[in-house]
Amino acid sequence: MTASRTTAAERDRGSGETLLSVRGLSTHYRADEGEDDVRAVADVDLDVARGETYGLVGESGCGKTTLGLSLIRALPPQGEIVNGSIEFRGRDIAHLPKREVKDVQWAEISMIYQGALNAFNPVKTIGNQIKEALRIHDVVPKEERDERVATLLEQVNLQPDVAEQYPHELSGGMKQRAAIAMAVSCDPDLLIADEPTTALDVIVQAEVLKMLKRLQEELDFGMIVISHNLAAIMKLSDRIGVMYGGRIVETAPSVTLYDDPSHPYTEKLLRSLIDPRRPPERVETIPGNPPDLRNPPSGCLFADRCELATDECRQTHPPLEPVGEDHYSACYYPEEVGRE
């Protein structure tokens, strides 16, 4: 993976400093005695600058959520970072002790968890839950907390009286906005949003995505958006990382990825999209199933489902190598992609 290990500065984009620089990150889930560990994330490199949005896409089980949880050090007990570094604002947080991790979470890196709609405490008002986050992380003096809550709600287009309401009184879209308000309450440098719109209806989805984007401009944080909704995420993101079998198999600016996919998996994913306004004659499907990450093959993880695969592909995993400006692909035949 030599080619992709350029310094963060070289790949720096967006408005500002490099916030996050991940190198060779691998995360496993420990299995029970006698069973193989699940290699959920394997050898991931990733950089995010302040003001930049990095979109992480892939299908169920590809490791994108595990990668997000690794970055904020919120893995479940069986999950373990086994290799690599997570440099956040110059400090490696991959192996930070639990006690210190707490200082990073929320105030520096914050995450909108998947299913955030159900993550609120049902017996506390929205305002009190946001204030609690402010208190725990001690970012706003006590007497200013009410005002801060009001500002936050306004920033996510919620009426001030939402502060007095309980979660069950809010619609799905309102809850998601409240969850976003809570996630940015401590003014994080980096926001990780895991499927921020998946449970929402299409009209609400578009509004929440636009709101996230505006919030980012106002508060100037870096953002990692994790989603299987490729169409939405390509609009939101400056750069995209496509994950397959725990690895980033292609990364490029959104437009480049859309125009010139250089990994067969990316190409197939793009072809499986249905743009309702321009419906394709036939929608592509990807034959076969994703690899078993308890016992992944030694070669390219996509080889079994790939029309281009050769013996070489089945033997050794192709490294993520440059195929264009700021464009990397883990495929031995990037030029052949989309040629047939």
Next chain:
Amino acid sequence: MSSDAADAVEPVEDGETVLEVADLEKHFVKSAGWIESLFTDEERVRAVDGVSLSIERGEIFSVVGESGCGKTTLGKTLLRVVEPTAGRVTFDGQDLGALSRSEMQAMRRRMQIVYQDPFESLNPKRTVYSLLEQPLDIHGIGSAAERRERIEGALRDVNLLPVEDFLDRYPEELSGGQLQRVLFARPLVLDPDFIVADEPSSMLDASVRARVLDLIEELRRERGITFFIITHDIGAARYLSDRIGVMYLGRIVELGDADAVVDDPKHPYSRALVESIPSPDPREPLETSGIGSEVPEPVDVPSGCRFHPRCPVAEPHCSSAEPNWRSVPAEEPSERWVECHEVEPVDRP
């Protein structure tokens, strides 16, 4: 499956109505605690609030709309899985409301429903064979040999091949796409004429989704099954369906040819729905519909046109007068119907 016309079980007879729905309503009484019920009037949730439509044999018809619009309740009410509050459903000339429980039970052999979540609707302790045998048990169909034949036939039709590899598997051993196929194979053992499918593709990843959509098309072609699809996925609805009905707060507000409704939505709500779908091209900006995202509760349906509080083109009379369901001029294979004061009116004989 081949598309050879000779393989088709029955040719689709053009224009023959198989399902007729007239003024269908399903209202639920909102359950309040008994103490609360002493102090408040009962609240009625108007989940389905006057739906009329007819579906042709061999048609794929989709109902689209946001969650809470009543589309799932509509699907269940069609089959009397929930009893309608008012209105009539006629299937193949038979008024379903006039059937006794046992007659309706027998009718369900021909009318089946496939629920949205394979992980929830398949018992994890049963093998695929046993899951597919269940409907045959319920309807008391077939000897052991016949059952096996039907089950294997159904698995073949949903492309779970080779069949022997799947018969003894448990749900947890199957992928999401395979589970979705098992869900479709289940009604097939009964050889139904009509299937209601609730969000058949929404739990699936994009790469698998298309396979399920193609499967529905194949089943229509090869078995002549009529489909009533409930979905919030407008892309899938267009790709798959002949016609689309757009549902809002318990009513169908627009209905027409699937391509035409998406290309040129007439009702302001349909327009907002279509505009909110992001196109994949990252150069095109993310559009918002501008109609506001808060859907009124079906207990508190707005007066006049129920869409008027969110409607960008609402006029004063929209909040007082209920719009009629009427056809509007359109150059398309089927008529276009809308329920809106503001869409260009048409003279009818």
